Amino acid sequence: MITILGRSRVHARLLALVAAAANTDAEVLIQGPSGVGKELYARLIHEQSARAPHPFIPVNCGALPPELFENELFGHVGGAFTGARSRNRGLVAEAEHGTLFLDEIDALPLANQVKLLRLIQEKEYRPLGDSRLHRSDVRIVAATNADLLAETQAGNFRFDLFFRLRVLPIEVPALRERPEDIQPLLEHFLQHYAAEYGRAPVSFSPEAMERLLTYSWPGNVREVENCARFLLCTRAGTRVEVEHLPLLTELPGGRGRVEAQRQARESFQAAKRRVVEAFEKAWVEESLVEHEGNIAAAARASGKHRRAFFELMRRHGLKARSR
CATH class of the missing domain: 3.40.50.300 (P-loop containing nucleotide triphosphate hydrolases)
Incomplete structure (x- = not known):
């Protein structure tokens, strides 16, 4: 179950x-x-x-x-x-x-x-x-x-x-948006893999536990699972300190390096989307002018279904106009 x-x-x-x-x-x-x-x-x-x-x-x-x-x-x-x-x-x-x-x-x-x-x-x-x-x-x-x-x-x-x-x-x-779920997930994975690997459980210093509960977990639940497996492979039967945790390096403000990279990628994607939208609008406008406002002909020439072409027109606020 x-x-x-x-x-x-x-x-x-x-x-x-x-x-x-x-x-x-x-x-x-x-x-x-x-x-x-x-x-x-x-x-x-x-x-x-x-x-x-x-x-x-x-x-x-x-x-x-x-x-x-x-x-x-x-x-x-x-x-x-x-x-x-x-x-x-x-x-x-x-x-x-x-x-x-x-x-x-x-x-x-x-x-x-x-x-x-x-x-x-x-x-x-x-x-x-x-x-x-x-x-x-x-x-x-x-x-x-x-x-x-x-x-x-x-x-x-x-x-x-x-x-x-x-x-x-x-x-x-993402897990960082529901931090209350971190501890039960970590405890579950530690118990599960301690039994599977036949390893003694680990304990945590207050500082290490605080670090685990405030970390951003960019890999979400999968990263929590991997953390538990790592600790049971390397620190079984011992007390885990902050320096033993396999977490990604944090940057000021509490964000991990991977998180900062993710945001940078989103910024790139946003810029790319703006370029694509500008290209789409220009392409549709030119196709409509070339085919004298005939949407079906413009769509065929563009290699798109008429409905998809019309949706591009709607999205970019375009109307069919004759020359």
Whole structure:
């Protein structure tokens, strides 16, 4: 049974959202930074739902080659392509009556997003080489550490798929935003790995414990787990002082070096977004002028669907004008 530890109000709110999600079959979108345990929340939703006796199938979309998406998810019949000698059921069929967990959903190319959208909307799919559609009874839970709304605005993720997935949104904040959860997580991992490694427990000086509780934990829960494992490997049966902690160097103001680098990357991303938006606006304006305000022709020439092109116009406040 999955257990997610915490003492904060945020933790209590997340568990309430999980319980509410488990009582329905609606799609769930879990968003949060890397290392917060998004798959654990997905598994907990599955375990608390009526689908618990059936499979929970995780799929890392970021590790799935685009050209293999259909085959991996929908399977194929024998002879569908060279080398396909026997039938492959695919992950959707493997998850039948259970839950299909799509991690790193933002990594799916637009072409494959269309195929996933059909599965969600119509509850049906066609294996490669098959002449008939198959009905599907799976619960879709997706997760991402990206700002998916920003990805839709940048044209990298479909608006319709975003809102299909975001029926029940669950935002899992970074650990630094819920410091009350640090100690129970650390204690849990120390006990777990002391038993697994057969090592004596560690104790902490007041200064070391204070340092652990005020550290920003840029790696989130995963970094807490790694810290516990490190200490049990190197300091088992001893008292841990501040200098023994495997934490990243802090900068003035309490932020770690990694945190400062993260903020610098965000500043870069913000600048990049401004440049991209300026380019998009100029490109759309020029296309409309070139095609004398004909949106369909401008969209075709730009290699975009008419709806996506119109959305770019709307976003940048543009209207079709003749020369």
